[in-house]
Amino acid sequence: MAVRECDVLIIGAGPAGLAAALYASRAKLSTVVLDKGTPGGQVRTTWSMENYPGFARGMTGPELMDRFVDHAKEFGAEIVRGDVATVSFGGELKIVTTQKGEEYRARAVIVAPGAEPRTLGLPGERELRGKGVSYCATCDADFFEELDVVVIGNGDAAVEEAMYLTKFVNSATMIVVHDEGILDATAIIRDRAFKNPKMKWAWNSVVEEIRGDGIVESVVIKNIKTNERTELEANGVFVFVGTVPKTDFLKGHVDMDKRGYVIANELMETSADGVYCAGDARVKYLRQVITAAADGAIAAVAAEKYIHEEEGFREMVLDRENPVMVAFWSPTSQVSLDFLPAVERIAEQRAGKLNLVKIDIYKNQRVAGRYGITEAPTMAFFRKGQLVEKVCWPTNESELASVADKVIGG
Amino acid sequence: MLEVNKENFEAEVLAVPGPVLVDFWSTKCEPCVALVPEVEALAEKYGDKIKFCKLNVLENRRLSIGQKVLGLPTIAIYKGGEKVAELTKDDATCANIEAMIKEHGR
Numbered sequence: 033m034a035v036r037e038c039d040v041l042i043i044g045a046g047p048a049g050l051a052a053a054l055y056a057s058r059a060k061l062s063t064v065v066l067d068k069g070t071p072g073g074q075v076r077t078t079w080s081m082e083n084y085p086g087f088a089r090g091m092t093g094p095e096l097m098d099r100f101v102d103h104a105k106e107f108g109a110e111i112v113r114g115d116v117a118t119v120s121f122g123g124e125l126k127i128v129t130t131q132k133g134e135e136y137r138a139r140a141v142i143v144a145p146g147a148e149p150r151t152l153g154l155p156g157e158r159e160l161r162g163k164g165v166s167y168c169a170t171c172d173a174d175f176f177e178e179l180d181v182v183v184i185g186n187g188d189a190a191v192e193e194a195m196y197l198t199k200f201v202n203s204a205t206m207i208v209v210h211d212e213g214i215l216d217a218t219a220i221i222r223d224r225a226f227k228n229p230k231m232k233w234a235w236n237s238v239v240e241e242i243r244g245d246g247i248v249e250s251v252v253i254k255n256i257k258t259n260e261r262t263e264l265e266a267n268g269v270f271v272f273v274g275t276v277p278k279t280d281f282l283k284g285h286v287d288m289d290k291r292g293y294v295i296a297n298e299l300m301e302t303s304a305d306g307v308y309c310a311g312d313a314r315v316k317y318l319r320q321v322i323t324a325a326a327d328g329a330i331a332a333v334a335a336e337k338y339i340h341e342e343e344g345f346r347e348m349v350l351d352r353e354n355p356v357m358v359a360f361w362s363p364t365s366q367v368s369l370d371f372l373p374a375v376e377r378i379a380e381q382r383a384g385k386l387n388l389v390k391i392d393i394y395k396n397q398r399v400a401g402r403y404g405i406t407e408a409p410t411m412a413f414f415r416k417g418q419l420v421e422k423v424c425w426p427t428n429e430s431e432l433a434s435v436a437d438k439v440i441g442g
Numbered sequence: 443m444l445e446v447n448k449e450n451f452e453a454e455v456l457a458v459p460g461p462v463l464v465d466f467w468s469t470k471c472e473p474c475v476a477l478v479p480e481v482e483a484l485a486e487k488y489g490d491k492i493k494f495c496k497l498n499v500l501e502n503r504r505l506s507i508g509q510k511v512l513g514l515p516t517i518a519i520y521k522g523g524e525k526v527a528e529l530t531k532d533d534a535t536c537a538n539i540e541a542m543i544k545e546h547g548r
């Protein structure tokens with residue numbers, strides 16, 4: 033099937049992927065974003081979006097995402113429909129293949145697959161999905177006009193989605209595990225919810241079972257204080273109990289925590305060279321649109337630097353006809369600074385036969401690390417793209433000169 | 443694709459021997475909107491094997507609930523007035539729909 037090459041390939045067109053696309057394409061990198069659905073990610077499933085700075089009330093999730101999409105496209109990023117099935121990050125070009133078999137090869141990859149609603153695994157939950165059990169208020173609210181629904185969860189998303197539902201339903205009963213008056217949602221959202229006459233509350237309670245013949249008819253609620261069970265009639269059950277990362281296709285390719293969140297550092301670098309992770313799919317403190325977008329920006333800038341460094345190293349060292357002596361130095365190592373003039377002399381005396389490239393080990397830790405170089409000064413000799421000699425702490429000019437001659441002699 | 447609604451659902455879907463595929467969707471359901479081009483491509487490909495219909499649930503809420511459809515996207519196949527297969531939510535992927543058509547199509 034078709035193979036496409038690009039500089040940066042982004043998996044997922046949620047806020048993280050779209051922000052990354054904007055930054056990457058604006059840096060003149062050829063950028064492709066793959067998404068299996070409509071660009072916009074989870075934000076598409078929520079109406080109320082009032083905490084993205086600069087956009088106060090009135091902005092909806094889908095509207096904000098339309099703007100993200102337009103903005104990314106403005107600088108040339110291409111958004112393509114495709115469900116990523118497999119990845120291979122080992123080579124210099126990372127290979128990403130979709131379910132339909134389209135293959136992409138990219139110099140850097142940013143994974144931003146986000147998360148999806150967590151399910152509870154209650155009896156009846158799976159069977160009655162799309163039959164009254166829902167994880168998306170904007171998708172399904174219309175069915176429940178004038179009907180009674182139950183909402184499971186009590187965080188910000190749960191309460192906000194329940195409030196959205198009250199525009200349609202007769203009543204929305206929140207099943208809350210905490211004592212009366214206590215919610216995980218923030219105070220401003222809580223206070224608004226308590227004033228909403230269509231919201232009802234079942235405190236100290238959990239749902240044990242969803243019942244119905246073909247469509248939802250009731251839920252069984254257990255009071256965790258009294259262990260008393262009651263059956264509550266309901267036409268719909270909306271579940272908002274957090275999310276799980278959509279990272280199955282990345283297992284074994286980048287390091288993750290036990291729950292499947294990708295581990296990335298402050299530069300959004302994963303355990304695989306040239307592969308970055310942004311947004312809800314990574315281990316982080318706050319999963320929101322603004323932090324997803326911030327991750328995307330950082331990942332794109334880090335990827336850009338990576339691409340340029342790799343390109344530079346390839347041109348200056350790996351693709352050279354002549355042998356190359358790479359001097360790994362560091363401004364913080366006085367020994368390495370003192371030794372540089374000797375290194376330059378050795379190269380000058382062998383001009384035309386040996387090239388010299390100086391690399392600041394701290395600015396380019398990845399290249400140094402790949403060749404096992406941890407200290408400055410270290411001299412590394414390359415011939416036809418291969419590391420052939422490595423001299424650590426060569427403080428003696430004549431010793432280094434003889435290694436250089438040996439390398440030149442083949 | 444044929445647009446069905448509360449007026450013609452009986453005649454176009456239930457009263458015919460089938461098979462008939464019904465795409466329950468709405469303009470407000472983003473995953474449904476995303477699925478539209480894929481279902482249309484399938485309609486091109488399998489138009490002779492199965493009759494393709496779509497139903498906007500916003501205008502046909504009672505009909506949809508009557509068909510036990512309370513979530514979107516839902517793609518169902520009818521034969522002889524009975525629903526014989528159905529995919530909903532995440533299961534309603536292009537690949538799954540195609541497999542369902544192959545199983546129940548003519």
Ligand SMILES: Cc1cc2nc3c(=O)[nH]c(=O)nc-3n(C[C@H](O)[C@H](O)[C@H](O)COP(=O)(O)OP(=O)(O)OC[C@H]3O[C@@H](n4cnc5c(N)ncnc54)[C@H](O)[C@@H]3O)c2cc1C
Nearest residue numbers: 044046047048068073074116145146147311312319320321
């Ligand atoms: C109900 C609800 C309400 C919320 N309300 C708010 C709010 O008010 N304010 C706020 O700031 N945040 C809110 N959030 C959180 C916010 O939506 C997320 O933090 C944000 O969307 C994360 O962005 P992301 O880009 O990391 O991932 P996502 O938005 O999840 O996007 C990931 C994208 O990747 C795609 N994808 C995944 N796997 C693949 C694959 N294998 N191949 C191709 N594409 C793939 C998906 O289709 C998706 O489009 C809410 C979330 C929910 C569920």
